[in-house]
Amino acid sequence: QQQVKQSPQSLIVQKGGISIINCAYENTAFDYFPWYQQFPGKGPALLIAIRPDVSEKKEGRFTISFNKSAKQFSLHIMDSQPGDSATYFCAASKGGGADGLTFGKGTHLIIQP
Amino acid sequence: DAGITQSPRHKVTETGTPVTLRCHQTENHRYMYWYRQDPGHGLRLIHYSYGVKDTDKGEVSDGYSVSRSKTEDFLLTLESATSSQTSVYFCAISESWGVLQETQYFGPGTRLLVL
Numbered sequence: 543q544q545q546v547k548q549s550p551q552s553l554i555v556q557k558g559g560i561s562i563i564n565c566a567y568e569n570t571a572f573d574y575f576p577w578y579q580q581f582p583g584k585g586p587a588l589l590i591a592i593r594p595d596v597s598e599k600k601e602g603r604f605t606i607s608f609n610k611s612a613k614q615f616s617l618h619i620m621d622s623q624p625g626d627s628a629t630y631f632c633a634a635s636k637g638g639g640a641d642g643l644t645f646g647k648g649t650h651l652i653i654q655p
Numbered sequence: 656d657a658g659i660t661q662s663p664r665h666k667v668t669e670t671g672t673p674v675t676l677r678c679h680q681t682e683n684h685r686y687m688y689w690y691r692q693d694p695g696h697g698l699r700l701i702h703y704s705y706g707v708k709d710t711d712k713g714e715v716s717d718g719y720s721v722s723r724s725k726t727e728d729f730l731l732t733l734e735s736a737t738s739s740q741t742s743v744y745f746c747a748i749s750e751s752w753g754v755l756q757e758t759q760y761f762g763p764g765t766r767l768l769v770l
Contacts, residue, residue: 548697574757585659585745585761586698631697635757640705640749642688642713643759645697 545569548632548646556654561619563649565632568613572634576643577606577617580629589630590617622653658682659762661746667768674733676765678746680726687729688747688759689713689721691740698745704729736769743767 547566555561567575576591592599592606592615599606605618619626629650633643658681668674678687686705690698690713700713702721710721718740720732733740746762 576757576759578761583764585747585763587761588758591758640686640703641711642690642700642703643698643757644714645690645699647695647697 545572545644546632546634546646548649550649551647552650552652554652554654555622557622557624559622559653561617561622561626561651561653563617563630563632563651564614565616565646566612566614567634569634569636569644570613571636572644573637574635575606575608575615576633576635577604578631578633578645580631580648586631619651622651624653624655627651627653659746659748659760661744661762661765663765664763665766667770668736669770670737672736674736674767674769676731676733676744676746676767678729678731678762680729680746680748682748682750682760683726684748684750684760685726686749687723688749689719689729689731690745690747691715691742692745692764693742701731701744733767736767738769741767741769 577589578586579589580586603620608615632646660679662677688703689701692698699715704710704723722730744765747759749759
């Protein structure tokens, strides 16, 4: 049973455009939702995270939108740049996260110059 | 990579051979995790540790064991490697208290090929 479903699997966006990646979760006990960015040959790195008590969080060009009733959250990358080309993973955890993160399957994002 | 090293970085081994991967941290974080990453599966939790000698199973723990005798080291052992364990293995750490507890920092990964 996949607890965090991520879409699309791959995405191509023109430079300057908006990249949107969506995730849906099933476990209502999840209370922390991070997004990770991974470049080839590197480990994932935390990009931005949100808790369900807020509907949106923005850090620079990156925004998380959260819909608790729909059990969905999404990552928006504004003014997408070629350097944003990477694989993005959504994830979720519960109860402080001590027992690990549950990841989506990832989205391979390509920003065309 | 937040003071996390993994060794070896690359390994080729044969089916049936025991393999041990090491994760070493210099951050004195309490929680440590082992994940595997496979195409089309994202990252999946194998085992985790919430303190010295305190470990628990994750989603895909069959065929793996772990040990943590010191805060800074978390070992992952493939008891008898199989081709299905060919993967990239990531270690992660997180702080022990407060709102930063959930933030996990990942190491550079170990690429394992089982022939």
